[in-house]
Amino acid sequence: MPVLQLQDVTSGYGYGPDILNGVTMTVEAGKAYCIIGPNGAGKSTILKTVAGILRPRKGEILLDDRPIGGMRPDLVLGAGICYVPQDRSLFPEMSVRENLVMGGFLEPDRRVVNDRVEEVFEMFPVLRERANQHAGTMSGGEQQMLALGRALMTKPQMMMIDEPSLGLAPQIADQIFETIRSLSALGITLLLVEQNVLRGLDCTEWAFLLDLGTLRLEAPSDQILDDPSIRELYLGRQVVANPEAEVGEQP
Amino acid sequence: MTHIIQVAILGLLLGGVYALMASGLTLMFGVMRIVNLAHGVFIIAACYLAFFLFVGPGWDPFLSLVVTMPVFFLVGVLVYQAFFPRIEGSARFGEMTVLLTFGLALIVEGLLSFFFTGTFRTTNPSYATEAILIGDLFIPKAQLFAAITSLILLLALWAFLHFSRTGYAVRATMQNRTAAQIVGVNVRRISTIAFGIGMALAGASGSLISFLFPFFPNSHWRWIAILLALIVLGGLGSLKGAVIGALLLAVAAAFVSDLFGPTWSPITFFGALFIVLLIRPQGLFGKQARVG
Numbered sequence: 001m002p003v004l005q006l007q008d009v010t011s012g013y014g015y016g017p018d019i020l021n022g023v024t025m026t027v028e029a030g031k032a033y034c035i036i037g038p039n040g041a042g043k044s045t046i047l048k049t050v051a052g053i054l055r056p057r058k059g060e061i062l063l064d065d066r067p068i069g070g071m072r073p074d075l076v077l078g079a080g081i082c083y084v085p086q087d088r089s090l091f092p093e094m095s096v097r098e099n100l101v102m103g104g105f106l107e108p109d110r111r112v113v114n115d116r117v118e119e120v121f122e123m124f125p126v127l128r129e130r131a132n133q134h135a136g137t138m139s140g141g142e143q144q145m146l147a148l149g150r151a152l153m154t155k156p157q158m159m160m161i162d163e164p165s166l167g168l169a170p171q172i173a174d175q176i177f178e179t180i181r182s183l184s185a186l187g188i189t190l191l192l193v194e195q196n197v198l199r200g201l202d203c204t205e206w207a208f209l210l211d212l213g214t215l216r217l218e219a220p221s222d223q224i225l226d227d228p229s230i231r232e233l234y235l236g237r238q239v240v241a242n243p244e245a246e247v248g249e250q251p
Numbered sequence: 252m253t254h255i256i257q258v259a260i261l262g263l264l265l266g267g268v269y270a271l272m273a274s275g276l277t278l279m280f281g282v283m284r285i286v287n288l289a290h291g292v293f294i295i296a297a298c299y300l301a302f303f304l305f306v307g308p309g310w311d312p313f314l315s316l317v318v319t320m321p322v323f324f325l326v327g328v329l330v331y332q333a334f335f336p337r338i339e340g341s342a343r344f345g346e347m348t349v350l351l352t353f354g355l356a357l358i359v360e361g362l363l364s365f366f367f368t369g370t371f372r373t374t375n376p377s378y379a380t381e382a383i384l385i386g387d388l389f390i391p392k393a394q395l396f397a398a399i400t401s402l403i404l405l406l407a408l409w410a411f412l413h414f415s416r417t418g419y420a421v422r423a424t425m426q427n428r429t430a431a432q433i434v435g436v437n438v439r440r441i442s443t444i445a446f447g448i449g450m451a452l453a454g455a456s457g458s459l460i461s462f463l464f465p466f467f468p469n470s471h472w473r474w475i476a477i478l479l480a481l482i483v484l485g486g487l488g489s490l491k492g493a494v495i496g497a498l499l500l501a502v503a504a505a506f507v508s509d510l511f512g513p514t515w516s517p518i519t520f521f522g523a524l525f526i527v528l529l530i531r532p533q534g535l536f537g538k539q540a541r542v543g
Protein backbone atom coordinates (compact mmCIF):
# COMPACT_ATOMS: atom_id res chain seq x y z
CA MET A 1 0.00 0.00 0.00
CA PRO A 2 1.49 3.36 -0.91
CA VAL A 3 2.07 5.71 2.03
CA LEU A 4 3.64 8.60 0.25
CA GLN A 5 3.24 9.58 -3.37
CA LEU A 6 4.92 12.39 -5.24
CA GLN A 7 3.25 13.28 -8.51
CA ASP A 8 5.17 15.46 -10.93
CA VAL A 9 6.65 17.56 -8.10
CA THR A 10 8.67 20.65 -8.98
CA SER A 11 10.41 22.56 -6.22
CA GLY A 12 13.25 24.97 -5.44
CA TYR A 13 14.55 27.56 -3.00
CA GLY A 14 13.27 31.15 -2.67
CA TYR A 15 13.26 32.84 -6.05
CA GLY A 16 15.92 30.45 -7.36
CA PRO A 17 15.63 27.98 -10.24
CA ASP A 18 13.74 24.71 -10.07
CA ILE A 19 15.85 22.10 -8.31
CA LEU A 20 13.34 19.28 -8.71
CA ASN A 21 11.82 18.89 -12.15
CA GLY A 22 8.65 16.85 -12.09
CA VAL A 23 9.57 14.01 -9.76
CA THR A 24 7.09 11.16 -9.47
CA MET A 25 7.68 8.44 -6.92
CA THR A 26 5.78 6.07 -4.67
CA VAL A 27 6.77 4.89 -1.21
CA GLU A 28 5.16 1.76 0.19
CA ALA A 29 4.36 1.30 3.87
CA GLY A 30 7.01 -0.34 6.02
CA LYS A 31 9.75 -0.48 3.39
CA ALA A 32 13.13 1.25 3.39
CA TYR A 33 14.12 3.47 0.48
CA CYS A 34 17.31 5.24 -0.46
CA ILE A 35 17.63 8.23 -2.74
CA ILE A 36 21.01 8.33 -4.45
CA GLY A 37 22.54 10.56 -7.08
CA PRO A 38 25.34 13.04 -7.65
CA ASN A 39 25.80 16.38 -5.87
CA GLY A 40 23.06 18.87 -6.61
CA ALA A 41 20.69 16.21 -7.93
CA GLY A 42 17.97 17.45 -5.57
CA LYS A 43 18.02 14.61 -3.05
CA SER A 44 17.72 16.83 0.03
CA THR A 45 15.23 19.04 -1.79
CA ILE A 46 12.81 16.11 -2.05
CA LEU A 47 12.91 15.59 1.72
CA LYS A 48 12.53 19.31 2.48
CA THR A 49 9.59 19.61 0.11
CA VAL A 50 7.80 16.63 1.64
CA ALA A 51 8.54 17.93 5.17
CA GLY A 52 6.89 21.26 4.33
CA ILE A 53 10.08 23.31 4.70
CA LEU A 54 9.80 24.05 0.98
CA ARG A 55 6.55 24.53 -0.89
CA PRO A 56 6.18 22.53 -4.10
CA ARG A 57 5.88 24.83 -7.14
CA LYS A 58 3.95 22.23 -9.09
CA GLY A 59 2.61 18.76 -8.55
CA GLU A 60 0.97 16.86 -5.73
CA ILE A 61 2.30 15.18 -2.61
CA LEU A 62 -0.08 12.61 -1.11
CA LEU A 63 0.15 10.95 2.27
CA ASP A 64 -2.31 8.06 2.56
CA ASP A 65 -4.06 9.60 -0.47
CA ARG A 66 -4.52 12.97 1.25
CA PRO A 67 -2.70 15.98 -0.26
CA ILE A 68 0.01 17.37 2.03
CA GLY A 69 1.95 19.47 -0.49
CA GLY A 70 2.59 22.98 0.85
CA MET A 71 1.29 22.12 4.31
CA ARG A 72 3.04 23.66 7.34
CA PRO A 73 5.88 21.51 8.72
CA ASP A 74 4.13 21.00 12.07
CA LEU A 75 1.06 19.65 10.28
CA VAL A 76 3.12 17.30 8.10
CA LEU A 77 4.76 16.03 11.27
CA GLY A 78 1.37 15.63 12.90
CA ALA A 79 0.30 13.59 9.88
CA GLY A 80 3.08 11.11 10.64
CA ILE A 81 6.17 12.04 8.62
CA CYS A 82 9.21 13.24 10.49
CA TYR A 83 12.36 14.69 9.02
CA VAL A 84 15.94 14.49 10.27
CA PRO A 85 17.92 17.13 8.38
CA GLN A 86 21.53 16.90 7.32
CA ASP A 87 22.79 19.32 9.97
CA ARG A 88 20.80 17.38 12.62
CA SER A 89 19.17 20.66 13.72
CA LEU A 90 19.36 20.11 17.45
CA PHE A 91 18.75 22.74 20.11
CA PRO A 92 22.38 23.35 21.08
CA GLU A 93 21.69 25.12 24.36
CA MET A 94 19.16 22.60 25.62
CA SER A 95 20.08 19.41 27.39
CA VAL A 96 19.70 16.01 25.74
CA ARG A 97 16.57 15.40 27.78
CA GLU A 98 15.11 18.80 26.85
CA ASN A 99 15.79 18.09 23.18
CA LEU A 100 13.86 14.86 23.46
CA VAL A 101 11.02 16.55 25.32
CA MET A 102 10.89 19.15 22.52
CA GLY A 103 10.66 16.22 20.11
CA GLY A 104 7.40 15.31 21.83
CA PHE A 105 6.10 18.87 21.44
CA LEU A 106 2.97 17.78 19.59
CA GLU A 107 2.00 15.33 22.36
CA PRO A 108 0.07 17.29 25.00
CA ASP A 109 0.26 14.62 27.72
CA ARG A 110 3.47 15.05 29.73
CA ARG A 111 3.37 11.46 31.03
CA VAL A 112 3.29 10.06 27.51
CA VAL A 113 6.24 12.29 26.62
CA ASN A 114 8.21 11.07 29.63
CA ASP A 115 7.47 7.43 28.77
CA ARG A 116 8.73 8.01 25.25
CA VAL A 117 11.90 9.65 26.56
CA GLU A 118 12.46 6.44 28.54
CA GLU A 119 11.92 4.36 25.39
CA VAL A 120 14.48 6.44 23.51
CA PHE A 121 16.93 6.04 26.41
CA GLU A 122 16.41 2.25 26.18
CA MET A 123 17.29 2.38 22.48
CA PHE A 124 20.24 4.72 22.92
CA PRO A 125 21.82 4.12 26.34
CA VAL A 126 24.50 6.72 25.56
CA LEU A 127 21.80 9.40 25.53
CA ARG A 128 20.74 8.44 29.04
CA GLU A 129 24.33 8.91 30.21
CA ARG A 130 24.36 12.35 28.63
CA ALA A 131 20.81 13.29 29.63
CA ASN A 132 21.79 16.56 31.28
CA GLN A 133 24.54 17.57 28.90
CA HIS A 134 23.95 20.37 26.38
CA ALA A 135 23.36 18.93 22.93
CA GLY A 136 25.85 21.34 21.37
CA THR A 137 28.73 19.85 23.34
CA MET A 138 28.30 16.24 22.19
CA SER A 139 30.24 14.37 19.52
CA GLY A 140 28.90 14.06 15.97
CA GLY A 141 27.76 10.47 16.43
CA GLU A 142 25.97 11.25 19.69
CA GLN A 143 24.30 14.24 18.06
CA GLN A 144 23.09 12.04 15.22
CA MET A 145 21.69 9.54 17.74
CA LEU A 146 19.94 12.38 19.53
CA ALA A 147 18.50 13.61 16.24
CA LEU A 148 17.15 10.12 15.50
CA GLY A 149 15.90 9.71 19.06
CA ARG A 150 14.19 13.08 18.96
CA ALA A 151 12.49 12.13 15.70
CA LEU A 152 11.20 8.92 17.31
CA MET A 153 9.48 10.99 20.01
CA THR A 154 6.62 11.69 17.58
CA LYS A 155 6.00 7.96 16.94
CA PRO A 156 6.25 8.59 13.19
CA GLN A 157 4.89 6.21 10.61
CA MET A 158 7.60 7.40 8.26
CA MET A 159 11.06 8.91 8.78
CA MET A 160 13.08 10.88 6.26
CA ILE A 161 16.76 10.98 7.15
CA ASP A 162 19.19 13.20 5.28
CA GLU A 163 22.84 12.09 5.15
CA PRO A 164 23.02 10.38 8.55
CA SER A 165 26.70 9.48 8.13
CA LEU A 166 27.87 12.97 7.14
CA GLY A 167 31.04 13.91 8.99
CA LEU A 168 31.14 10.71 11.07
CA ALA A 169 34.05 8.31 11.48
CA PRO A 170 33.42 4.95 9.72
CA GLN A 171 32.87 2.95 12.93
CA ILE A 172 30.41 5.54 14.23
CA ALA A 173 28.64 5.56 10.88
CA ASP A 174 28.31 1.78 11.14
CA GLN A 175 26.52 2.19 14.47
CA ILE A 176 24.17 4.76 12.98
CA PHE A 177 23.29 2.48 10.06
CA GLU A 178 22.73 -0.36 12.50
CA THR A 179 20.23 1.89 14.28
CA ILE A 180 18.56 2.80 11.00
CA ARG A 181 18.10 -0.90 10.24
CA SER A 182 16.48 -1.35 13.62
CA LEU A 183 14.05 1.48 12.79
CA SER A 184 13.01 -0.52 9.75
CA ALA A 185 12.48 -3.50 12.01
CA LEU A 186 10.10 -1.39 14.10
CA GLY A 187 7.92 -1.08 11.01
CA ILE A 188 8.77 2.56 10.29
CA THR A 189 8.84 3.46 6.62
CA LEU A 190 12.23 4.94 5.77
CA LEU A 191 13.31 7.41 3.13
CA LEU A 192 17.03 7.86 3.32
CA VAL A 193 19.32 10.23 1.44
CA GLU A 194 22.91 9.06 1.56
CA GLN A 195 26.03 10.28 -0.15
CA ASN A 196 27.82 7.08 0.75
CA VAL A 197 26.02 5.03 -1.89
CA LEU A 198 27.20 1.58 -0.84
CA ARG A 199 26.15 2.05 2.77
CA GLY A 200 22.83 3.64 1.78
CA LEU A 201 21.96 0.77 -0.57
CA ASP A 202 23.08 -1.77 1.97
CA CYS A 203 20.46 -0.86 4.56
CA THR A 204 17.50 -0.26 2.21
CA GLU A 205 15.34 -2.36 -0.08
CA TRP A 206 14.61 0.01 -2.90
CA ALA A 207 16.58 2.83 -4.47
CA PHE A 208 15.64 5.93 -6.41
CA LEU A 209 18.32 7.35 -8.64
CA LEU A 210 18.07 11.09 -9.05
CA ASP A 211 20.00 13.29 -11.45
CA LEU A 212 19.53 17.01 -12.19
CA GLY A 213 16.20 17.06 -10.43
CA THR A 214 14.64 14.15 -12.30
CA LEU A 215 14.13 10.55 -11.36
CA ARG A 216 16.31 8.51 -13.72
CA LEU A 217 15.74 5.04 -12.43
CA GLU A 218 14.37 2.99 -9.59
CA ALA A 219 15.25 -0.57 -8.70
CA PRO A 220 15.78 -2.91 -5.77
CA SER A 221 18.79 -1.67 -3.82
CA ASP A 222 20.75 -4.90 -4.15
CA GLN A 223 20.40 -4.91 -7.94
CA ILE A 224 21.27 -1.33 -8.69
CA LEU A 225 25.00 -1.84 -8.37
CA ASP A 226 24.98 -5.03 -10.44
CA ASP A 227 24.34 -3.24 -13.68
CA PRO A 228 27.76 -2.05 -14.90
CA SER A 229 26.26 0.65 -17.10
CA ILE A 230 24.40 2.14 -14.14
CA ARG A 231 27.54 2.09 -12.06
CA GLU A 232 29.44 3.82 -14.80
CA LEU A 233 26.79 6.34 -15.72
CA TYR A 234 25.21 7.45 -12.50
CA LEU A 235 27.44 6.50 -9.66
CA GLY A 236 30.62 7.56 -11.34
CA ARG A 237 34.00 5.90 -11.68
CA GLN A 238 34.93 7.14 -8.25
CA VAL A 239 32.60 4.72 -6.52
CA VAL A 240 34.01 1.83 -8.49
CA ALA A 241 37.55 2.89 -7.79
CA ASN A 242 37.08 3.82 -4.15
CA PRO A 243 33.94 2.43 -2.52
CA GLU A 244 34.53 4.32 0.71
CA ALA A 245 34.89 7.73 -0.90
CA GLU A 246 32.80 10.35 0.83
CA VAL A 247 32.04 13.58 -0.87
CA GLY A 248 30.49 16.54 0.93
CA GLU A 249 27.30 17.78 -0.58
CA GLN A 250 25.75 21.21 -0.46
CA PRO A 251 22.01 21.22 0.10
CA MET B 252 33.16 55.61 49.17
CA THR B 253 29.53 56.38 49.98
CA HIS B 254 29.48 58.51 46.88
CA ILE B 255 30.65 55.62 44.68
CA ILE B 256 27.99 53.31 46.13
CA GLN B 257 25.42 56.03 45.63
CA VAL B 258 26.27 56.42 41.94
CA ALA B 259 26.32 52.64 41.44
CA ILE B 260 22.87 52.30 43.04
CA LEU B 261 21.38 55.00 40.84
CA GLY B 262 22.93 53.32 37.80
CA LEU B 263 21.62 49.88 38.76
CA LEU B 264 18.08 51.14 39.34
CA LEU B 265 18.02 52.76 35.93
CA GLY B 266 19.70 49.70 34.45
CA GLY B 267 16.75 47.59 35.51
CA VAL B 268 14.44 49.67 33.35
CA TYR B 269 16.92 49.62 30.46
CA ALA B 270 17.03 45.83 30.81
CA LEU B 271 13.26 45.67 30.49
CA MET B 272 13.29 47.73 27.30
CA ALA B 273 16.24 45.85 25.84
CA SER B 274 14.84 42.40 26.60
CA GLY B 275 11.80 43.02 24.39
CA LEU B 276 14.02 44.18 21.56
CA THR B 277 16.45 41.28 21.82
CA LEU B 278 13.58 38.77 22.07
CA MET B 279 12.27 40.00 18.72
CA PHE B 280 15.69 39.63 17.17
CA GLY B 281 16.31 36.26 18.77
CA VAL B 282 13.08 34.64 17.66
CA MET B 283 12.44 36.33 14.32
CA ARG B 284 15.69 38.05 13.33
CA ILE B 285 13.72 41.30 13.28
CA VAL B 286 15.76 44.41 14.04
CA ASN B 287 12.90 46.48 15.40
CA LEU B 288 13.84 50.14 14.98
CA ALA B 289 10.27 51.01 15.97
CA HIS B 290 10.74 49.63 19.49
CA GLY B 291 11.57 53.08 20.87
CA VAL B 292 8.62 54.80 19.25
CA PHE B 293 6.22 52.22 20.67
CA ILE B 294 7.73 52.81 24.11
CA ILE B 295 7.03 56.54 23.65
CA ALA B 296 3.50 55.76 22.41
CA ALA B 297 3.01 53.75 25.62
CA CYS B 298 4.32 56.76 27.58
CA TYR B 299 1.49 58.82 26.04
CA LEU B 300 -1.06 56.16 26.92
CA ALA B 301 0.18 56.17 30.54
CA PHE B 302 0.23 59.98 30.49
CA PHE B 303 -3.37 60.30 29.39
CA LEU B 304 -4.51 57.68 31.88
CA PHE B 305 -2.72 59.75 34.51
CA VAL B 306 -4.07 63.20 33.61
CA GLY B 307 -7.51 61.84 32.66
CA PRO B 308 -8.89 59.25 35.07
CA GLY B 309 -5.92 59.87 37.36
CA TRP B 310 -4.43 56.39 37.14
CA ASP B 311 -1.07 55.88 38.73
CA PRO B 312 1.58 54.95 36.09
CA PHE B 313 2.07 51.58 37.81
CA LEU B 314 -1.65 50.90 37.55
CA SER B 315 -1.49 51.84 33.86
CA LEU B 316 0.63 48.71 33.30
CA VAL B 317 -2.57 46.67 33.23
CA VAL B 318 -3.60 48.71 30.18
CA THR B 319 -0.32 49.39 28.40
CA MET B 320 0.87 45.77 28.44
CA PRO B 321 -2.21 44.10 26.92
CA VAL B 322 -2.81 46.99 24.51
CA PHE B 323 0.73 46.82 23.17
CA PHE B 324 0.64 43.03 23.07
CA LEU B 325 -2.32 43.35 20.72
CA VAL B 326 -0.65 46.10 18.71
CA GLY B 327 2.34 43.78 18.37
CA VAL B 328 0.22 40.88 17.13
CA LEU B 329 -1.48 43.15 14.57
CA VAL B 330 1.76 44.77 13.40
CA TYR B 331 3.41 41.38 13.04
CA GLN B 332 0.55 39.87 11.10
CA ALA B 333 0.15 42.94 8.91
CA PHE B 334 3.75 43.28 7.78
CA PHE B 335 6.11 40.42 8.48
CA PRO B 336 4.53 37.34 6.89
CA ARG B 337 4.84 39.14 3.54
CA ILE B 338 8.62 39.31 3.70
CA GLU B 339 9.13 35.93 5.37
CA GLY B 340 11.37 33.68 3.34
CA SER B 341 13.00 36.62 1.59
CA ALA B 342 16.75 36.20 1.26
CA ARG B 343 17.14 39.77 2.54
CA PHE B 344 14.73 39.41 5.46
CA GLY B 345 17.07 41.04 7.99
CA GLU B 346 17.69 44.14 5.89
CA MET B 347 14.02 44.40 5.00
CA THR B 348 12.99 44.39 8.67
CA VAL B 349 15.32 47.36 9.24
CA LEU B 350 13.70 49.37 6.46
CA LEU B 351 10.20 48.29 7.41
CA THR B 352 10.52 49.14 11.08
CA PHE B 353 12.36 52.40 10.28
CA GLY B 354 9.38 53.43 8.15
CA LEU B 355 7.00 52.32 10.87
CA ALA B 356 8.93 54.40 13.43
CA LEU B 357 8.65 57.51 11.23
CA ILE B 358 4.93 56.99 10.71
CA VAL B 359 4.14 56.44 14.39
CA GLU B 360 6.33 59.40 15.37
CA GLY B 361 4.47 61.56 12.84
CA LEU B 362 1.09 60.46 14.20
CA LEU B 363 2.16 61.13 17.79
CA SER B 364 3.41 64.61 16.83
CA PHE B 365 0.22 65.34 14.94
CA PHE B 366 -2.10 64.39 17.78
CA PHE B 367 -0.07 65.20 20.86
CA THR B 368 2.28 67.99 19.60
CA GLY B 369 5.99 68.14 20.30
CA THR B 370 5.63 69.40 23.88
CA PHE B 371 7.65 67.66 26.57
CA ARG B 372 5.37 65.60 28.80
CA THR B 373 5.80 63.62 31.96
CA THR B 374 3.56 61.99 34.53
CA ASN B 375 4.30 63.31 38.00
CA PRO B 376 2.90 61.00 40.64
CA SER B 377 3.57 62.14 44.22
CA TYR B 378 6.50 59.74 44.70
CA ALA B 379 8.29 61.10 41.61
CA THR B 380 10.10 63.62 43.75
CA GLU B 381 10.39 61.60 46.96
CA ALA B 382 13.32 59.54 48.16
CA ILE B 383 14.25 57.03 50.81
CA LEU B 384 17.32 57.77 52.90
CA ILE B 385 19.33 54.81 54.16
CA GLY B 386 22.19 56.24 56.19
CA ASP B 387 23.85 58.62 53.77
CA LEU B 388 22.44 56.86 50.71
CA PHE B 389 19.74 58.57 48.76
CA ILE B 390 17.34 56.28 46.89
CA PRO B 391 14.72 58.00 44.73
CA LYS B 392 11.38 56.21 45.11
CA ALA B 393 10.41 56.48 41.45
CA GLN B 394 13.59 54.77 40.26
CA LEU B 395 13.35 52.16 43.00
CA PHE B 396 9.75 51.23 42.22
CA ALA B 397 10.47 51.19 38.48
CA ALA B 398 13.47 48.91 38.99
CA ILE B 399 11.49 46.52 41.20
CA THR B 400 8.69 46.38 38.64
CA SER B 401 11.19 45.70 35.86
CA LEU B 402 12.76 42.93 37.90
CA ILE B 403 9.36 41.31 38.50
CA LEU B 404 8.48 41.49 34.81
CA LEU B 405 11.86 40.08 33.76
CA LEU B 406 11.46 37.20 36.23
CA ALA B 407 7.98 36.55 34.86
CA LEU B 408 9.43 36.48 31.34
CA TRP B 409 12.15 34.07 32.44
CA ALA B 410 9.63 31.79 34.14
CA PHE B 411 7.40 31.86 31.07
CA LEU B 412 10.30 30.94 28.79
CA HIS B 413 11.51 28.11 31.02
CA PHE B 414 8.37 26.54 32.41
CA SER B 415 5.57 26.91 29.88
CA ARG B 416 5.04 24.91 26.72
CA THR B 417 4.85 28.06 24.63
CA GLY B 418 7.97 29.36 26.36
CA TYR B 419 9.84 26.19 25.41
CA ALA B 420 8.72 26.69 21.83
CA VAL B 421 9.94 30.30 21.90
CA ARG B 422 13.37 29.25 23.18
CA ALA B 423 13.53 26.40 20.69
CA THR B 424 12.77 28.80 17.85
CA MET B 425 15.49 31.17 19.11
CA GLN B 426 18.07 28.38 19.14
CA ASN B 427 17.23 26.81 15.81
CA ARG B 428 14.27 27.81 13.69
CA THR B 429 14.38 24.78 11.39
CA ALA B 430 14.72 22.43 14.33
CA ALA B 431 11.67 24.03 15.94
CA GLN B 432 9.72 23.49 12.73
CA ILE B 433 10.65 19.84 12.45
CA VAL B 434 9.58 19.03 16.00
CA GLY B 435 6.20 20.52 15.24
CA VAL B 436 6.38 24.11 16.45
CA ASN B 437 4.21 26.44 14.41
CA VAL B 438 6.92 29.08 14.09
CA ARG B 439 4.60 31.67 12.54
CA ARG B 440 2.36 31.48 15.61
CA ILE B 441 5.32 31.53 17.99
CA SER B 442 6.80 34.52 16.16
CA THR B 443 3.53 36.40 16.48
CA ILE B 444 3.36 35.67 20.20
CA ALA B 445 7.01 36.61 20.72
CA PHE B 446 6.53 39.89 18.87
CA GLY B 447 3.47 40.56 21.01
CA ILE B 448 5.45 39.85 24.18
CA GLY B 449 8.26 42.13 23.04
CA MET B 450 5.71 44.87 22.45
CA ALA B 451 4.02 44.23 25.81
CA LEU B 452 7.43 44.80 27.41
CA ALA B 453 7.73 48.03 25.39
CA GLY B 454 4.30 48.99 26.74
CA ALA B 455 5.39 48.28 30.30
CA SER B 456 8.57 50.28 29.75
CA GLY B 457 6.45 53.20 28.53
CA SER B 458 4.48 53.26 31.77
CA LEU B 459 7.74 53.38 33.73
CA ILE B 460 9.58 55.86 31.49
CA SER B 461 6.59 58.21 31.67
CA PHE B 462 7.62 59.39 35.15
CA LEU B 463 11.37 58.78 34.92
CA PHE B 464 12.17 60.90 31.87
CA PRO B 465 10.28 63.71 30.16
CA PHE B 466 9.29 62.58 26.67
CA PHE B 467 8.04 63.95 23.37
CA PRO B 468 7.41 62.12 20.08
CA ASN B 469 10.92 62.58 18.73
CA SER B 470 12.67 61.32 21.88
CA HIS B 471 12.38 57.69 20.73
CA TRP B 472 15.50 58.04 18.55
CA ARG B 473 17.57 58.57 21.63
CA TRP B 474 16.10 55.44 23.21
CA ILE B 475 16.39 53.15 20.24
CA ALA B 476 20.03 54.20 19.78
CA ILE B 477 20.82 53.28 23.37
CA LEU B 478 18.80 50.06 23.23
CA LEU B 479 20.52 48.87 20.08
CA ALA B 480 23.88 49.53 21.72
CA LEU B 481 22.76 47.50 24.75
CA ILE B 482 21.59 44.45 22.84
CA VAL B 483 24.61 44.40 20.54
CA LEU B 484 26.84 44.61 23.60
CA GLY B 485 25.00 41.72 25.27
CA GLY B 486 24.96 39.65 22.08
CA LEU B 487 22.03 39.99 19.68
CA GLY B 488 19.18 37.69 20.65
CA SER B 489 20.57 36.85 24.09
CA LEU B 490 18.20 37.82 26.91
CA LYS B 491 20.83 37.23 29.56
CA GLY B 492 23.21 39.42 27.55
CA ALA B 493 20.64 42.19 27.21
CA VAL B 494 20.00 42.27 30.95
CA ILE B 495 23.66 42.18 31.96
CA GLY B 496 24.62 44.63 29.21
CA ALA B 497 21.90 47.02 30.38
CA LEU B 498 22.99 46.87 34.02
CA LEU B 499 26.69 47.26 33.20
CA LEU B 500 26.21 50.16 30.85
CA ALA B 501 23.71 51.96 33.05
CA VAL B 502 26.19 51.87 35.92
CA ALA B 503 29.03 52.95 33.62
CA ALA B 504 26.87 55.78 32.28
CA ALA B 505 26.05 56.86 35.82
CA PHE B 506 29.77 57.14 36.61
CA VAL B 507 30.57 58.95 33.38
CA SER B 508 27.73 61.35 34.10
CA ASP B 509 29.02 61.86 37.63
CA LEU B 510 32.60 62.52 36.53
CA PHE B 511 32.12 64.51 33.33
CA GLY B 512 28.54 65.74 33.54
CA PRO B 513 25.26 64.30 32.20
CA THR B 514 25.95 65.49 28.63
CA TRP B 515 28.57 62.78 28.32
CA SER B 516 26.46 59.91 29.60
CA PRO B 517 25.05 58.80 26.19
CA ILE B 518 28.63 58.57 24.90
CA THR B 519 29.15 55.67 27.32
CA PHE B 520 26.79 53.43 25.36
CA PHE B 521 28.32 54.11 21.99
CA GLY B 522 31.87 54.07 23.32
CA ALA B 523 31.23 50.65 24.87
CA LEU B 524 29.58 49.47 21.66
CA PHE B 525 32.61 50.61 19.68
CA ILE B 526 35.00 48.74 21.95
CA VAL B 527 32.88 45.57 21.99
CA LEU B 528 32.64 45.51 18.21
CA LEU B 529 36.41 45.80 17.99
CA ILE B 530 37.22 43.12 20.56
CA ARG B 531 34.25 40.73 20.64
CA PRO B 532 31.95 41.41 17.69
CA GLN B 533 29.43 38.74 18.71
CA GLY B 534 28.80 40.60 22.00
CA LEU B 535 29.18 39.33 25.54
CA PHE B 536 26.76 36.40 25.25
CA GLY B 537 26.27 36.23 21.49
CA LYS B 538 27.07 33.25 19.32
CA GLN B 539 29.72 33.45 16.64
CA ALA B 540 28.01 34.04 13.33
CA ARG B 541 28.07 30.84 11.35
CA VAL B 542 29.06 31.04 7.73
CA GLY B 543 26.74 29.43 5.18
